[in-house]
Amino acid sequence: xxxxxxxxxxxxxxxQARLQQREAAPRPAGPxxxxxxxxxxxxxxxxxxxxxxMSYERLAGEQDVVGAVQAFIxxxxxxxxxxxxxxxxxxxxxxxxxxxxxxxxxARAGSRYGVTRCLAAVAETGSIVMAxxxxxxxxxxxxxxxxxxxxxxxxxxxxxxxxxxxxxxxPALPRAVNFNTGPSxxxxxxxTIEIGAHGPRVMHVLIVE
Amino acid sequence: xxxxxxxxxxxxxxxxxxxxxxxxxxxAKDGFIGKRHTIVSGIPEWQxxxxxxxxxxxxxxxxxxxxxxxxxxxxxxxxGQVHWAKDSQEACAIIAGLCMKxxxxxxxxxxxxxxxxxxxxxxxxxxxxxxxxxxxxEYIIQLAGEMPSHIIAPAIHxxxxxxxxxFHEHHxxxxxxxxxxxxxxxxxxxxxxxxxxxxxxxxxxxxxxxxLADTGQHVLITNEGxxxxxxxxxxxxxxxxxxxxxxxxxxxxxxxxxxxxxxATGQQISNYASFYSGPRRAEDQDGPAEYHVxxxxxxxxxxxxxxxxxxxxxxxxxACLNHCPVYGNIGGHAYGWVYPGPMGSxxxxxxxxxxxxxxxxxxxxxxxxxxxxxPMSIPLPDLLREHRRKHWQRGLPSRGExxxxxxxxxxxxxxxxxxxxxxxxxxxxxxxGRRGRLRRLPLAGGWTGSRDLPAPATRTFMQAWQxxxxxxx
Numbered sequence: 001x002x003x004x005x006x007x008x009x010x011x012x013x014x015x016q017a018r019l020q021q022r023e024a025a026p027r028p029a030g031p032x033x034x035x036x037x038x039x040x041x042x043x044x045x046x047x048x049x050x051x052x053x054m055s056y057e058r059l060a061g062e063q064d065v066v067g068a069v070q071a072f073i074x075x076x077x078x079x080x081x082x083x084x085x086x087x088x089x090x091x092x093x094x095x096x097x098x099x100x101x102x103x104x105x106x107a108r109a110g111s112r113y114g115v116t117r118c119l120a121a122v123a124e125t126g127s128i129v130m131a132x133x134x135x136x137x138x139x140x141x142x143x144x145x146x147x148x149x150x151x152x153x154x155x156x157x158x159x160x161x162x163x164x165x166x167x168x169x170x171p172a173l174p175r176a177v178n179f180n181t182g183p184s185x186x187x188x189x190x191x192t193i194e195i196g197a198h199g200p201r202v203m204h205v206l207i208v209e
Numbered sequence: 210x211x212x213x214x215x216x217x218x219x220x221x222x223x224x225x226x227x228x229x230x231x232x233x234x235x236x237a238k239d240g241f242i243g244k245r246h247t248i249v250s251g252i253p254e255w256q257x258x259x260x261x262x263x264x265x266x267x268x269x270x271x272x273x274x275x276x277x278x279x280x281x282x283x284x285x286x287x288x289g290q291v292h293w294a295k296d297s298q299e300a301c302a303i304i305a306g307l308c309m310k311x312x313x314x315x316x317x318x319x320x321x322x323x324x325x326x327x328x329x330x331x332x333x334x335x336x337x338x339x340x341x342x343x344x345x346x347e348y349i350i351q352l353a354g355e356m357p358s359h360i361i362a363p364a365i366h367x368x369x370x371x372x373x374x375x376f377h378e379h380h381x382x383x384x385x386x387x388x389x390x391x392x393x394x395x396x397x398x399x400x401x402x403x404x405x406x407x408x409x410x411x412x413x414x415x416x417x418x419x420x421l422a423d424t425g426q427h428v429l430i431t432n433e434g435x436x437x438x439x440x441x442x443x444x445x446x447x448x449x450x451x452x453x454x455x456x457x458x459x460x461x462x463x464x465x466x467x468x469x470x471x472x473a474t475g476q477q478i479s480n481y482a483s484f485y486s487g488p489r490r491a492e493d494q495d496g497p498a499e500y501h502v503x504x505x506x507x508x509x510x511x512x513x514x515x516x517x518x519x520x521x522x523x524x525x526x527x528a529c530l531n532h533c534p535v536y537g538n539i540g541g542h543a544y545g546w547v548y549p550g551p552m553g554s555x556x557x558x559x560x561x562x563x564x565x566x567x568x569x570x571x572x573x574x575x576x577x578x579x580x581x582x583x584p585m586s587i588p589l590p591d592l593l594r595e596h597r598r599k600h601w602q603r604g605l606p607s608r609g610e611x612x613x614x615x616x617x618x619x620x621x622x623x624x625x626x627x628x629x630x631x632x633x634x635x636x637x638x639x640x641x642g643r644r645g646r647l648r649r650l651p652l653a654g655g656w657t658g659s660r661d662l663p664a665p666a667t668r669t670f671m672q673a674w675q676x677x678x679x680x681x682x
Contacts (some may be wrong), residue, residue: 004293007452007506011274014514018271025267027457032464033257048477089494106495109408125478137494138441142434151653160463160478167459171422173287175489175496176441177459179482184434186396187474188346188362190233191240194396197345198403198479199434 003136008019034159041123041156042207048126049205052182053195056205065150066094068206069115072148073099076202086144088116106137107144114144114200119177120166121151121205124159127181128205131167131174138176146202147180153209210328214545214557214566221572224539225659233368234540236358241531244475245582252471262468263586266522269455270513276422276455277504288486289500300449300505301332304414307447307501308338313411317403318346319429319436321416322360322525323449323505325547327416328559333490341406343401343435352379358541358549359474361527366540368513369395377530403435413439413497418524419451419465420502423458426486427502430466430479437483442555446488446497451505451570453521459484465524468584472526516566516595520555529589535572546570551589558596569604570596613652631669639667 016044037044049056058066075081081100086107096102107114119128128149132138141147157163162177167177178193184199195201212222224230249255260647269276281291292307294300300323308316316338318324330351333340342351346379349364350357352375364372374394377388383402389395415436417427427448429436440446462484470476489496512518530536530550541549546566548556554569570593579589600606606614620627641647642664649657656662666673 002293003295003299003506006295007293007504008274008277009508010506010510011277011452011513014510014512015271015273017514018518024271027268028261028264031260033254035252035254036416052480106361109404109546127482132493132494132496134489134494138437139495142441160482161460161467164459172490173426173486175287175485175487175493177426177484178437179478181478181480181482183480184432185480186345186433187240188349188364189345189367189372189392189395191236191362191365192392194392196400197433197435198343198400198407198438202620 023174037158038121038199041158042153044123045093045121045126045156048123049182053124054126054182054203056207058207058209060209062150062208065094065206065208066098069113069148070098072204073113076146081201083112084108084110085113085115086111088114088136088140089121090117091115107139107142109143111140111144113146113148114140115150116140117150118155118196120155120157120163122158122160122163122179125179125181127160127179128174128203129163130178130180131170132176132178133170133174138178141178141180142199144200146204147200148206149206150206150208153207171190210331212546212565212575214569216562217543217545217566217568220543220545221539227540227565229368229371230366230540233366234537235364237365237531238537239473241508241527245528245531246471246475248471248475248477248592258464258468259586261586262464262584263522265456265461265464266354266585269457270453270518270521273452273510273513276457277452277487279422280420280425280455283422284487284500284502285425287423287425287500288490289487289502292501292503294503294507295503296507297327297505300327300507301329303503304329304447305332305336305338307445308412309334309336310445313445314338315406315410316340316412316414317407317410317439317443318342318347319413319415319431319439320347320363321414321449321530322357322547323416323451324414325357326507327449327505327532329428329449341403341410343403343407343439344431344433345396345435348399348403349375352376356542356547359527359530360525360548360550360552366542402474405447407435407442408436410439410443412445412447412667413441413443414447414449415439417448417454417502418451418469419462420455421458421462421484422455424484424486426459426484428459429483429485430468430469430477430669431483432474432480434481437481440483440485441496444497445499446501447559448485448500448502449505450502451507451509453509454524469524469526472582472584511640516556517559517592519587520552520559520592522587523552523556524585525552526584528582528584532578534576534578536573549591550561552587563596563603563605564599567596567600570594571600572648628669628671632672635669636667638665 069196184197186197342348346363359365418430419428488500535551557566644660
């Protein structure tokens with residue numbers, strides 16, 4: 001007998017003994033009771049992003065994205081024409097010619113900036129949600145020192161549950177669905193939080209109205 | 210790693226005298242408890258959320274065979290493979306086999322308690338693999354050659370100075386010559402060294418917090434992002450997990466993540482909550498070429514039918530450890546195996562036997578804080594009592610202890626005798642006491658050896674009660 005059959009057999013045998021004594025537990029009915037979020041989802045989202053050390057700025061439109069990325073890189077003291085910038089193919093339509101260090105595709109070792117779009121942002125938690133696919137590489141959100149995300153204001157949803165209908169509307173289940181909530185951190189030394197463990201040290205959101 | 214639960218008492222005594230441990234545990238105590246309290250007290254629906262999750266998990270456990278088969282079919286539909294392992298040896302053999310295919314030799318490992326349970330690192334190293342733990346806490350204890358002392362903060366027992374010394378000793382090969390003093394420098398050092406390991410690893414191994422039957426996804430909850438680098442950079446991905454972690458679908462996971470992260474670290478959600486399924490798709494830009502899940506039983510299926518079934522709801526948040534006065538004083542290593550604290554005192558005897566670890570469930574004051582904070586409402590004190598009952602039935606306590614317990618039971622069942630005896634004892638002890646303390650007491654050397662016993666009042670509770678009643682009329 002294979003281990004699979006042995007384990008499933010053992011599960012059934014033990015459940016049977018138990019379910020002779022009482023009924024199997026039903027799936028709980030009704031929605032999960034959850035704390036309220038208030039009316040203004042974007043305000044809730046921004047408050048959460050503050051709480052988890054994410055930074056953000058508002059842009060009037062897509063035409064401002066490249067300039068905002070450039071200014072962000074300059075403000076951090078990096079040279080946008082020299083440092084390694086990995087840009088998601090989702091953003092390839094924009095004119096990135098001013099950033100000569102830019103490449104389109106999965107992040108490379110030594111990546112300084114990763115720039116991506118996202119699928120949604122969650123007001124309850126401040127999470128940015130991304131789904132892998134032909135136009136989004138997962139490494140872009142984990143390898144670079146700084147992750148810059150372009151979020152459209154209409155992509156804000158209330159709760160993590162509301163992300164899944166969006167995922168199901170994609171052509172196929174993506175290999176990876178990542179909820180990223182602020183820069184990487186660790187509390188493993190003296191139980192004190194330090195930012196920048198293995199993932200990005202900075203997470204910056206460009207909110208496009 | 211060698212289990213030392215049998216020497217629990219000696220371990221605990223040594224731990225109480227360890228100044229580094231006392232210093233490290235002092236950092237831990239307030240942090241975890243305070244952060245959890247802040248978030249939970251701000252959620253009026255907490256109890257209702259908890260009860261919903263408990264019901265849902267009970268439902269899944271009552272249909273575990275169905276859910277596991279649905280999960281397996283969904284993983285296969287995504288292009289992944291599921292391997293079933295009855296016990297630790299089988300899990301290690303499967304994973305070693307998967308690792309060694311086509312001359313792979315390096316593994317970047319994310320933190321996994323199931324990996325610790327089966328002692329995976331030792332098995333992989335025996336098979337000739339280079340295994341690097343990438344969670345900072347796990348990396349620290351790997352350098353130190355120790356077991357984790359907490360299920361979510363494996364190096365909680367180490368001071369910063371100890372971490373600094375470990376890096377100084379082990380990172381000379383990477384060019385580190387000075388002793389790093391501050392936390393940030395230590396974190397950066399680990400980041401730099403481990404980044405190379407990620408980029409060069411052939412295999413990525415992580416655990417899973419939840420498995421989803423509807424989609425075949427596994428959910429990985431971390432703060433550092435190491436689990437995600439392990440899941441995306443190497444060409445082969447292996448998930449080591451156990452059969453009770455399955456949930457229906459991703460919407461259900463949302464509730465469980467709220468309960469888990471609030472209870473564990475006081476966060477609304479961890480930095481990274483990732484849902485992975487199968488290998489990279491044809492059009493994908495990155496991701497592993499292979500995706501394997503190893504599903505471990507190791508005695509869990511038998512628990513479905515016995516008195517320890519409630520323990521299968523545990524999702525390893527660590528809140529019971531953080532709130533346990535015993536754990537808070539002796540740390541995790543004294544328990545002698547991979548799972549410490551209240552949840553560990555239930556699991557360890559189930560998995561390794563009462564002969565090996567019978568003292569664990571007995572080192573509990575039954576104060577009940579663990580059950581109160583458990584997000585899955587596991588009646589931990591009841592389960593610990595169940596172990597004690599079995600321990601007694603099997604005649605495992607010492608002769609002296611059995612005699613004393615029988616004597617107590619005999620008098621406790623005879624109220625007059627009990628009252629007379631306790632009145633006499635109280636008067637004697639009050640006489641022996643000096644300034645309200647007893648420095649020595651026959652048969653209680655275990656207590657008075659390290660501290661004074663408060664001398665009792667001159668009357669028993671019953672006597673005081675009778676008097677109060679008399680005065681009130």
